[in-house]
């Protein structure tokens with residue numbers, strides 16, 4: 001189905017309560033959750049967290065990654081992290097990886113940089129993870145989980161995140177979403193420092 005057709009159905013199905021909520025939200029948003037997840041089409045952020053308009057602030061990219069502090073010059077994901085924490089004051093950040101992640105698979109299998117130069121460059125940010133995975137002979141499933149933990153660690157490398165966690169105003173969670181059945185396993189959580 002084309003997106004515009006789906007949107008027509010969406011508009012037709014809006015309930016009066018949702019319309020009222022949308023009307024109120026035109027004045028501003030105050031989401032409590034910042035979700036960083038994969039671009040993979042099998043993940044439906046709002047459906048899987050049972051959230052509605054105004055409740056979820058989201059970054060999606062291949063492999064649900066965020067660069068570490070200092071590497072973020074001009075990076076949209078780092079900019080979005082800063083906005084979520086400092087401007088919106090989200091209460092939790094969830095990094096949601098998933099089973100069968102193609103980005104992690106590409107990282108481990110290697111990418112032909114002459115064919116896919118941008119992806120190849122992008123995956124450079126995961127090179128430390130790959131080195132660790134090769135050294136420890138991890139399975140791809142294990143690397144997917146380690147990637148989630150590595151991204152939490154990258155997020156925590158920002159001082160503005162650290163301060164909020166220390167103050168008890170922000171928690172970080174790592175989720176493994178199972179695309180097969182929609183289950184979520186919490187693989188890491190940082191509630192205090």
Ligand SMILES: [Zn+2]
Nearest residue numbers: 038040101102
């Ligand atoms: Zn993925």
